[in-house]
Amino acid sequence: MSINKTPTNRVYTYIAQRGVVSRADLMKEFDMSSSTMTRLLDDMIADKRLQESGRGSSTGGRRPILYETNPTYGYLFGLEISRIYSSMGLYDMHMNRLSAIRWKMDESMTPDVFMSKVQSAVRKFMKQHGLEQSNIVGMGVGAVGPLDRERGLILDPVYFPAQGWHNLPICERLEECLGFPVLLDNGANTALVGEHWALRSEHYQHMLYVHVGAGLRSAVMSNGQLVYGATDMEGAIGRMIIQAGNPANPGSSIDGALESFVSVHVIENEVREQNEPWSFELLVSALSAGDAVVQEKFKKAAAYLGIGLANLINVLHPEQVILGGALINAHESVFETAVEVARSHTYYYPQYKPLFSQGVLKEEAVAAGAAVMVLMQLA
Structure with missing residues (x-):
């Protein structure tokens, strides 16, 4: 769906992102006359998109009216x-x-x-x-x-x-x-987008998100905007080559792609070769219970993930790196190992130190x- 945003939409979005703003704040951001801005704000108050949120600090004259979006508008x-x-x-x-x-x-x-x-x-x-x-x-x-x-x-x-x-x-x-x-x-x-919204008061402009579950997915934000490529292949991170191998055999660990070493399915298949078939839920329980074999499988996957993260970080230079997904959420050791390995392979570390987290919203x-x-x- 192609969206052609009107001035009202753009002003609304600006206010929604910042929480509370004054008319003066809006005049600095938008190229419109004072009368046009006043009329637009009055119309948005009338249709209940906006509501007044008290008065701001005085700079010598009357204290300015503050505006915020109306949470029950929709x-x-x-x-x-x-x-x-x-x-x-x-x-x-x-x-x-x-x-x-x-x-x-x-x-x-x-x-x-x-x-x-x-x-x-x-x-x-x-x-x-x-x-x-x-x-x-x-x-x-x-x-x-x-x-x-x-x-x-x-x-x-x-x-x-x-x-x-x-x-x-x-x-x-x-x-x-x-x-x-x-x-x-x-x-x-x-x-x-959700994590950037939750962290909007921090004003991060360059962010990397990596989701590790049944597959690997990633998203990149630069200058506060999502980066889209010519094709919508969110799983392309999984095709990052981290180990030289035989390109004639794609889809196996021999081809050296990250997804051949890091995913829920990889761990399930490796454990299946040594034991009866286990579901991922059983593997997570065994990990928490201290099963040595299972712990080693998760640690290995997390270490390879760290290598993949370092490659992305060394190219994209994000301020914030957020990791999510079933594999990351399986146990705190997965996140910790991946971050440790990523940091140890990050160029110009520790002068350049991206922040790592599991986000504010996590599974939501x-x-x-x-x-x-x-x-x-x-x-």
Whole structure:
């Protein structure tokens, strides 16, 4: 969906990002006359998009009126579609989460079943909070790629346990059953948007997000904006070559790609060679219980992840690096090992020291960021 933002949208977005602003702040940012700005603010107050938020400090004259967005002007849904778990949240315009739900993505979770669950949860949340369809601004979807964002399609995802997810017109299907606009982006991008929003008071401009689960996904922000390539391949980080091998044998550890060493499936397959098949949940339990074999497998994956992170950091030079996903969340040792290895291979360290974290939103990042995407584009 192509968005052509009006002056009202741009002013609203600016205020939403900063929380509370004065008219003088807006006049410095936007090229419009004083009378035009006054009229625009009056109109936004009248239609309840904005509300007054007290008075600012005086600089010699009358104390200025402060403005903020109205949290109940509308409501947003954020939906995560991932390979292991999917989730959905309902938010107000200040991104306060009102309700949330999570689903396990097993063999039964075909698109039809998933759509039914989403529709049921949307209706339940709206009833719980006394909302009408007219109150909903829209839904943002953060999904596994590859995607066609403009056409709203999930193209050819791998490792999905259920059938039917290929070439799926996800936006069209959701809009038909829900009755409000739906925007699509890959989940790594929406997670980074969500974390950037949560950290907006820190004014980070250059950020890297890496999600490690059934596959590897990444997103990059430069000068406060997401970086998009010619194709929407969020999983391209997994094809980073970290060990020279045989390019004639792609998809195995011999080809040296990062995804051959780091993912939930890699650990599952390595343990399966030595034991009975274990689910990832059982592996996480064994990791926490101190199983030496399992600990070694996770440590090895985390170390390789650290090498991949160092390669990205040495090229992109982010201020903040956020790690998420099932593998990172499995145990604190995974995050710690990956960060330790990444730092030890970061060029010009310690003079250049990017900050590492698991984010503010953590497992909610994809869904919350998808809702922020709607707020920024449709409000």
